[in-house]
Amino acid sequence: MRADRLISLVLLLRQRGRMTATALARELEVSTRTVLRDIEALSAAGVPVYAERGRRGGFALLPDFRTDLTGLNHDEALALLVAGSGRGEQAFGLGSALASAMRKVVDALPDRHRTVASDAARRMLIDPETDLLSRRQATEPVPGTTMAVVRRAVLAGHRLRIHYAAADQAPTWRTVDPIGLVTVRDRAYLLATRAGADRTYRLSRMLAAEELPEPARRPHQVDLDRAWRDRCAQFLSDGPHLTVLVRVTPERREELARTALAVRAEEPEADGRLRLEVTFQDARHAEWALWQLTADVEVLAPRSVRTALRDRAAMIVARYTETPT
Structure with a gap:
């Protein structure tokens, strides 16, 4: 170090x-x-x-001193500098390492390209902290010590003992075999197996972690992208999720997709809107997410969600019909 x-x-x-x-x-x-x-x-x-x-x-x-770091052309260095402007590295506790790597990247450039690449990178921003409506992106902080232990065990191929607080459950200690780390919209997950069964753990719910000396029971090679897709499919097939059929304007389609668990089906309609079959955790989740889209979305089914949104809108209308005192 x-x-x-x-x-x-x-x-x-x-x-x-x-x-x-x-x-x-x-x-x-x-x-x-x-x-x-x-x-x-x-x-x-x-x-x-x-x-x-x-x-x-x-x-x-001294002005003429130069380190011996070479081998990157302008576009390669620019790609790394721009990638470094995102925030994904923070999810795995690699912010300091990234800053150090970026200094090496810049120094590796020939003198004539260094200033050009640095200026170009400042004109490209990936995944800022807020959107155009000044809404901060949701982040889930993970204690640095816990993240370091988890990351070390994943890379070393050692078993992990984690103190984990699942939703609506008391924290318990579990021994798992780590497979890999995934970050999605600033949420970090550990893909692992426990007693041979696939498990997915949100890092923000880990209260503590211990790296064990014994090797993890896992395959030597892993396709993490495929493993994540399989976990997503398993998550959607398990549990009492709610599927809602909606019409939505194209401009709000991505916002709806971000708040839902999944978009199961999609097709365009004659008036330009999109008909989507969307999965939510439950009715409360569906009503909250769809209410944010106001008149840009219309629930077609189930009737219970449509009625709940209608009743909420009626209460708002009644409230603002009254003259304030």
């Missing part, structure tokens, strides 16, 4: 020029004392880093 930090320190000085020990400590997420020790280690290793005294002082590298 220290070797990676030393490389990151050198790259920060190369790309930003003179920096104070405090600024370096903040970027590297260490103490100022650790930065000073790292500077001494770099100097002892022959890296031309020097200190500038005074109010605007700090540490800097």
